[in-house]
Amino acid sequence: MKKRQVVVRKRTQGPARDAIMTTSSSTVRYVECQKNHAAGIGGYAVDGCREFMASGGEGTEGALACAACGCHRNFHRREVETEVVCEYNPPSYDYSGQ
Numbered sequence: 001m002k003k004r005q006v007v008v009r010k011r012t013q014g015p016a017r018d019a020i021m022t023t024s025s026s027t028v029r030y031v032e033c034q035k036n037h038a039a040g041i042g043g044y045a046v047d048g049c050r051e052f053m054a055s056g057g058e059g060t061e062g063a064l065a066c067a068a069c070g071c072h073r074n075f076h077r078r079e080v081e082t083e084v085v086c087e088y089n090p091p092s093y094d095y096s097g098q
């Protein structure tokens with residue numbers, strides 16, 4: 001029996017796609033806890049937790065549990081902040097003249 005070997009060589013050519021002057025990054029934050037702790041009795045009460053703080057490090061089970069209220073991260077409102085950075089030179093104003 002003979003093994004056949006196929007070698008495929010790919011070469012990427014052309015202009016780099018990331019040569020753009022603007023960069024944008026989005027940060028996901030988990031804010032107010034919205035878990036209804038009184039749902040069982042037909043009421044509405046949240047625990048007042050204002051921001052999700054992981055009780056464990058990334059990759060552990062605690063990463064999805066809030067250190068403050070103990071709720072799963074899904075109960076916290078998700079907020080996405082998108083930051084766009086443009087490079088430009090702002091004009092300089094002179095406020096010293098009176």
Ligand SMILES: [Zn+2]
Binds near residue numbers: 033034049069
């Ligand atoms: Zn909570």
